[in-house]
Amino acid sequence: xxxxxxxxxxxxxxxxGASVSAYRLAExxxxxxxxERGRAYPxxxxxxxxxxxxxxxxxxxxELLGLFDVRxxxxxxGIVSAGLGGGSLIYANVLLRKDERWFVHDSPLPGGGxxxxxxxxxxxxxxxxxxxxxxxxxPNPYPDLPKARALRDAAETLGLQAFSPPLAVSFSxxxxxxxxxxxxxDLPPYGNIHNATRLTCRLCGECxxxxxxxxxxxxxxxxxxxxxxxxxxxxxxCEVYGVAPLDGGGYEVRYVRYGERDASGRHExxxxxxxxxxxxxxxxxxxxxxxxxxxxxxxxxxxxxxxTRFSGNGDLLTFCFGAQSTSEAGHTRVIDPAYGPVIxxxxxxxxxxxxxxxxxxxxxxxxxxxxxxxxxxxxxxxTASMRRTAxxxxxxxxxxxxxxxxxxxxxxxxxxxxQGRLTSSSLPLLGMGRDTPDGRxxxxxxxxxxxxxxxxxxxxxxxxxxxxxxxxxxxxxxxRDNPLWWTKRxxxxxxxxxxxMGRAPQEGVVDSWGESFGHPGxxxxxxxxxxxxxxxxxxxxxxxxxxxAVEHLLERPKPPRRGxxxxxxxxxxxxxxxxxxxxxxxxxxxxxxxEKMKGxxxxxxxxxxxxxxxxxxxxxxxxxxxxxxxxxxxxxxAGEDHTAVAExxxxxxLLGGTLPVQRGWANLFVAADTTLTREMRYRLWFSxxxxxxxxxxxxxxxxxxxxxxxWTDTSTLYISLMRGHVPPGENGGQxxxxxxxxxxxxxxxxLDFARQLTTFRGSGSGSLGSxxxxxxxxxxxxKDVYLRPGPPAPGAVPAAVSSAPxxxxxx
Numbered sequence: 001x002x003x004x005x006x007x008x009x010x011x012x013x014x015x016x017g018a019s020v021s022a023y024r025l026a027e028x029x030x031x032x033x034x035x036e037r038g039r040a041y042p043x044x045x046x047x048x049x050x051x052x053x054x055x056x057x058x059x060x061x062x063e064l065l066g067l068f069d070v071r072x073x074x075x076x077x078g079i080v081s082a083g084l085g086g087g088s089l090i091y092a093n094v095l096l097r098k099d100e101r102w103f104v105h106d107s108p109l110p111g112g113g114x115x116x117x118x119x120x121x122x123x124x125x126x127x128x129x130x131x132x133x134x135x136x137x138x139p140n141p142y143p144d145l146p147k148a149r150a151l152r153d154a155a156e157t158l159g160l161q162a163f164s165p166p167l168a169v170s171f172s173x174x175x176x177x178x179x180x181x182x183x184x185x186d187l188p189p190y191g192n193i194h195n196a197t198r199l200t201c202r203l204c205g206e207c208x209x210x211x212x213x214x215x216x217x218x219x220x221x222x223x224x225x226x227x228x229x230x231x232x233x234x235x236x237x238c239e240v241y242g243v244a245p246l247d248g249g250g251y252e253v254r255y256v257r258y259g260e261r262d263a264s265g266r267h268e269x270x271x272x273x274x275x276x277x278x279x280x281x282x283x284x285x286x287x288x289x290x291x292x293x294x295x296x297x298x299x300x301x302x303x304x305x306x307x308t309r310f311s312g313n314g315d316l317l318t319f320c321f322g323a324q325s326t327s328e329a330g331h332t333r334v335i336d337p338a339y340g341p342v343i344x345x346x347x348x349x350x351x352x353x354x355x356x357x358x359x360x361x362x363x364x365x366x367x368x369x370x371x372x373x374x375x376x377x378x379x380x381x382x383t384a385s386m387r388r389t390a391x392x393x394x395x396x397x398x399x400x401x402x403x404x405x406x407x408x409x410x411x412x413x414x415x416x417x418x419q420g421r422l423t424s425s426s427l428p429l430l431g432m433g434r435d436t437p438d439g440r441x442x443x444x445x446x447x448x449x450x451x452x453x454x455x456x457x458x459x460x461x462x463x464x465x466x467x468x469x470x471x472x473x474x475x476x477x478x479x480r481d482n483p484l485w486w487t488k489r490x491x492x493x494x495x496x497x498x499x500x501m502g503r504a505p506q507e508g509v510v511d512s513w514g515e516s517f518g519h520p521g522x523x524x525x526x527x528x529x530x531x532x533x534x535x536x537x538x539x540x541x542x543x544x545x546x547x548x549a550v551e552h553l554l555e556r557p558k559p560p561r562r563g564x565x566x567x568x569x570x571x572x573x574x575x576x577x578x579x580x581x582x583x584x585x586x587x588x589x590x591x592x593x594x595e596k597m598k599g600x601x602x603x604x605x606x607x608x609x610x611x612x613x614x615x616x617x618x619x620x621x622x623x624x625x626x627x628x629x630x631x632x633x634x635x636x637x638a639g640e641d642h643t644a645v646a647e648x649x650x651x652x653x654l655l656g657g658t659l660p661v662q663r664g665w666a667n668l669f670v671a672a673d674t675t676l677t678r679e680m681r682y683r684l685w686f687s688x689x690x691x692x693x694x695x696x697x698x699x700x701x702x703x704x705x706x707x708x709x710x711w712t713d714t715s716t717l718y719i720s721l722m723r724g725h726v727p728p729g730e731n732g733g734q735x736x737x738x739x740x741x742x743x744x745x746x747x748x749x750x751l752d753f754a755r756q757l758t759t760f761r762g763s764g765s766g767s768l769g770s771x772x773x774x775x776x777x778x779x780x781x782x783k784d785v786y787l788r789p790g791p792p793a794p795g796a797v798p799a800a801v802s803s804a805p806x807x808x809x810x811x
Contacts, residue, residue: 015086017525018282038082042194046210137166242690289498294656301518310439312492324476362433446657589770601744611743
């Protein structure tokens with residue numbers, strides 16, 4: 001990997017927090033590199049036809065690098081985006097401030113924990129002002145849109161107040177001008193990074209699948225364009241996977257740059273390093289939290305609040321079908337949800353913090369969908385479509401059979417199309433508010449997992465659904481839940497939490513300014529930093545928090561710029577490489593087998609048993625699968641160290657998932673310091689997601705204690721995790737001093753052992769003979785230990801390990 005370049009600040013992501021950060025830093029004269037995993041989307045580039053839409057999703061392992069990143073967890077689905085501009089590319093334009101009283105303090109939560117905002121509305125108001133000045137939101141200027149009228153009428157019937165929230169949409173060519181559709185939008189002084197024409201809103205309802213007119217004031221049209229004008233380097237299709245602090249301050253960032261597809265259809269991937277004085281993480285709740293979870297070893301001071309306080313901002317989607325006209329009985333009310341911006345009108349229900357006796361507050365907003373969706377929904381009504389088709393065909397046949405001459409069949413075709421009553425009289429309803437932020441984000445098998453349930457927010461969701469049912473009844477329609485609600489699942493487009501702010505490291509990952517408690521200069525500037533639900537649409541609050549964080553940083557003296565003579569190194573020294581004598585496997589008789597061991601590990605522990613107990617409590621699993629190879633069995637058996645080569649992988653969510661073993665040794669049945677005791681020693685070199693070199697050293701102690709303990713001895717491995725690539729000591733032992741950062745215990749499960757017996761393979765001349773020779777070595781070693789009389793060998797394992805039995809672990 002080439003040497004790293006160095007800049008003042010690296011910004012990861014390009015959503016609301018990241019874009020604001022990049023602009024404020026660049027405006028202040030700081031050198032800035034922004035890394036966005038997705039590509040740029042100028043007006044006209046968003047998918048519309050089925051072919052384009054099938055490629056508009058994000059799943060790099062399947063070679064999909066599109067806009068929509070859809071996540072499915074146990075109790076909720078999440079939809080986020082990948083593209084220059086982040087969530088602004090697919091959000092519904094609403095910019096509302098968090099309610100002043102909803103900045104709660106020490107608020108108790110069901111299920112444990114609490115919600116505490118270390119900042120208040122007074123801390124954010126002027127930053128709200130700054131963001132609004134850049135985003136220029138205005139209320140919907142077309143109050144007579146049918147769907148806007150429908151929600152206002154329903155609110156009046158229910159005794160509720162409806163209002164038009166500010167929308168980040170250009171309805172006119174310049175601020176303050178008369179709204180007109182499809183007019184050229186004036187270019188701002190800082191220009192536009194796309195160099196493409198933008199047109200005012202044509203009310204097509206396509207806001208949340210990407211605005212091809214350029215009417216949405218997405219972040220690429222304002223903050224990112226302004227940042228670029230001030231010298232920020234905006235790099236797309238660059239996905240960050242590694243973060244590590246530098247010796248002397250600052251951070252190293254590792255990312256993969258996606259290139260063009262090669263002949264096999266795979267995107268080229270180039271790994272790049274860059275270093276910075278300050279690092280701003282704005283990759284979203286899922287992206288930022290996953291990045292920190294995968295780099296916990298490189299960032300040891302990240303607190304245990306990491307992954308906590310997850311919330312979906314109370315998101316809930318329901319539907320009103322078949323609204324009826326109030327002026328003409330029996331007639332359908334035309335709502336036309338595809339006409340206008342996605343959201344134009346909102347209803348606010350007060351919180352118990354606003355009015356005594358109320359529950360958790362929430363907002364209900366009417367929603368729309370793209371015009372072409374109406375065709376999909378109407379044609380999906382199979383029974384009605386078939387009935388209309390049969391009627392039209394029968395009429396045409398009747399004309400032919402009766403020799404009736406009628407060449408004009410426009411009326412018949414109109415019947416075939418249908419009246420579109422279903423979609424024209426429907427209204428999706430969006431709810432959001434103060435749900436319970438008691439969810440947790442973890443890694444399971446290297447993949448992101450969210451543990452969250454609607455159960456602890458039941459009263460909140462019940463109240464919101466009651467209001468939505470009331471709106472539907474006021475419109476004379478039929479209320480329908482999102483089908484996912486039947487299984488108590490929700491869809492969130494506003495995932496929040498995971499790296500929450502707090503008053504102290506015990507409460508949060510970052511402080512009230514968004515800066516990490518344990519790693520100065522590392523800021524979290526996206527929705528993962530909020531300690532609870534925002535309530536209304538969270539975009540404006542996230543942007544204001546980022547503006548406040550960067551302003552706080554800019555008040556400090558600027559660090560001295562690193563020169564060419566200032567080395568930039570990660571604070572981990574590589575150990576010298578130990579070169580083994582080459583062995584020709586054909587000259588001797590080789591042998592190999594595969595071994596899998598599983599258990600638990602905890603960081604910050606040095607005693608294997610204590611690490612195992614804590615790791616098991618926290619469900620922190622560690623496993624490896626290794627192919628153990630003795631290229632020459634005779635040399636292996638005759639040597640004192642009995643060294644074999646270990647190749648394979650380790651899998652540990654604490655370390656980021658599956659990691660290949662870069663080099664490994666296995667020393668089997670090595671004589672220990674005491675008589676009648678043997679050790680099986682394992683040493684694996686690998687690196688975590690940030691590139692930090694690590695060593696796993698483990699040993700099995702084989703000795704003849706009281707009782708039948710042969711299985712326990714040969715199936716239990718006590719492991720230590722060490723920083724750096726620590727070389728083997730004598731006979732593969734642990735002689736050199738090492739920085740132990742974790743410990744635990746692994747075991748072979750009976751089923752895995754049975755599989756292991758089927759993996760023995762011989763190589764070279766006389767493969768069966770090599771297996772037999774290894775078997776003789778194994779049997780002889782076991783006989784030496786267990787069939788020769790002698791007292792137990794005290795001190796063969798550390799006292800902390802031998803002082804307690806290892807409970808059976810079937811995980």
